Amino acid sequence: MKTAKIESLLQKSNVRPTAMRILVYNFLLENEAAKSLTDLENYFDKSDRTTLYRTIKTFEEKGVVHQIDDGTGTTKYALCEQGCNCQIETDLHLHFYCNICDETVCLTDRKIPHINLPDGYTAEDANLVIKGRCEKCPE
Amino acid sequence: MKTAKIESLLQKSNVRPTAMRILVYNFLLENEAAKSLTDLENYFDKSDRTTLYRTIKTFEEKGVVHQIDDGTGTTKYALCEQGCNCQIETDLHLHFYCNICDETVCLTDRKIPHINLPDGYTAEDANLVIKGRCEKCPE
DNA sequence: ATAGATAGTGCAACAGAAGTGCATTATTCA
DNA sequence: TGAATAATGCACTTCTGTTGCACTATCTAT
Known part of the structure; x- marks a missing residue:
């Protein structure tokens, strides 16, 4: 750019x-x-x-x-992506960490699913990291 | 005990x-x-x-x-709970962090939902933390 | 019960990441 | 231009996690 x-x-x-x-x-x-x-x-x-x-x-x-x-x-x-609003709960995407190449990427189109919390708990933010093998590290 | x-x-x-x-x-x-x-x-x-x-x-x-x-x-x-098998993906529970009292608790009965990853990605582990206000910290 | 092996504990030191204070340099704008 | 504001660079500190080594406690086989 x-x-x-x-x-x-x-x-x-x-x-x-x-x-x-x-x-x-x-x-x-x-x-x-x-x-x-x-x-x-x-x-x-x-x-x-x-x-x-x-x-x-x-x-x-x-x-x-x-x-x-x-x-x-x-x-x-x-x-951040254009128009991304990282702070808003509905816009939270998850991240993927590759155990092989040790790199972390945003999966911006995968949002964190809504979780029903026990009574009395209020969610304000969330963090979801999936760990595994990324597309660049074939078996 | x-x-x-x-x-x-x-x-x-x-x-x-x-x-x-x-x-x-x-x-x-x-x-x-x-x-x-x-x-x-x-x-x-x-x-x-x-x-x-x-x-x-x-x-x-x-x-x-x-x-x-x-x-x-x-x-x-x-x-760990009795018989808990933290390493197995299906047994991963989420954790809740309270922004007010700065304490983290296990929500052992809330499992991390399954996420469909993009092609080529394989999940081996996951970590989900919800942040907010816990039951002990009423507004 | 004892000696030798093994496991646990405590001290010192180190490494990496994060953060702060302060002086210096660059940039803005009146 | 010159004062105010912002950015940069250096030195230093703190916090968490970790390791090496010596000492002590515990276990086990005779």
């Missing part, structure tokens, strides 16, 4: 499009799998960890990316 | 019932909510962190407790 295009996307989300932010956005865009802070750090070895940390936090606050807890203990991030 | 009872339960799981292990088991038994290593550490302040760590790891290996990743970033543990 062209830099100018990313710039305008960031601006739409009220994120000032600095060089670093455009690079990070592009990196996330080019990778189907969700990336961790450490992934970013390894890829952008010229840049400081803190900068990347705060970049991703800014993205998260502004709804550019969403956090993924895939159970590996390391938080990962993926771009 | 009587010490003798816990002793025999541990023995049935091939865990040698040391004093520490009986205490830890009892602690987990008396608390409905899942506990983290830090919780154990705070409660058993006379005991060493490593001992508690290895105790809980032994329990986990032998199927006495199961690990819970509730998205807080801290792994928690809860006793």
Whole structure:
């Protein structure tokens, strides 16, 4: 994607499009799998960890990316789809973690099914991670 | 529960019932909510962190407790039910994390619904955490 | 009952991820 | 241009999880 295009996307989300932010956005865009802070750090070895940390936090606050807890203990991030509203319960999609290639992807078209909770419990958010073997890792 | 009872339960799981292990088991038994290593550490302040760590790891290996990743970033543990087979996909229950009291409980009778994955994906394990308000935290 | 083997415990230290404070640099805008 | 605001980079801290090693308790076979 062209830099100018990313710039305008960031601006739409009220994120000032600095060089670093455009690079990070592009990196996330080019990778189907969700990336961790450490992934970013390894890829952008010229840049400081803190900068990347705060970049991703800014993205998260502004709804550019969403956090993924895939159970590996390391938080990962993926771009939100256009018009995605990660916070709304009905829009929560599930994530798939591949035990073989250690990559996590969004299955944006698979929503988390509604669960009937016991009396007195109210749901506000949900997280569903399926672990197994992904399409890229045939048996 | 009587010490003798816990002793025999541990023995049935091939865990040698040391004093520490009986205490830890009892602690987990008396608390409905899942506990983290830090919780154990705070409660058993006379005991060493490593001992508690290895105790809980032994329990986990032998199927006495199961690990819970509730998205807080801290792994928690809860006793397995009798005959529970946490590893089998069909037996996976979901967990509930309360945003108010910061406690995580097993909803053992709510199983994770089956999800149809895209072609090429195979499920081996799953983790579902619902977050919200628990019965003990009325509005 | 005792000696040797095995298992459990406690201390110290380390690793990785996440987060904060502060000084420096870049950008905006009046 | 110059003051205000935002972004970046460095150093440091905290928290959780983990391992190595020495010491102690427990078990088992003689």
